[in-house]
Amino acid sequence: MLAHRALAAPYQVGHHFFWHLKAELASPDFCERFSVILEEYLSHAGPHARELRKQANTVHKLQRVAEMVVKLKNEAKYPGTPNTVIVC
Numbered sequence: 001m002l003a004h005r006a007l008a009a010p011y012q013v014g015h016h017f018f019w020h021l022k023a024e025l026a027s028p029d030f031c032e033r034f035s036v037i038l039e040e041y042l043s044h045a046g047p048h049a050r051e052l053r054k055q056a057n058t059v060h061k062l063q064r065v066a067e068m069v070v071k072l073k074n075e076a077k078y079p080g081t082p083n084t085v086i087v088c
Contacts, residue, residue, distance in 0.1 A: 010048035
């Protein structure tokens with residue numbers, strides 16, 4: 001199974017395995033299945049799991065900054081409009 005390879009080679013396979021699973025969490029059809037696989041992988045990944053969590057946390061913070069930039073740009077461009085941010 002791919003999860004076993006990811007655990008055996010965390011930096012070569014595990015890194016990509018994690019991020020591909022993380023990307024698929026956005027799909028409502030597969031979210032539950034992939035979140036269980038991801039959770040199980042991280043529970044056995046040891047120290048590599050901490051690094052992946054740090055990376056995911058950094059990506060989340062960068063996404064929030066990008067959303068704030070879009071919001072501020074829209075406020076400057078169209079003052080007085082509702083502060084709605086559309087994120088794809």
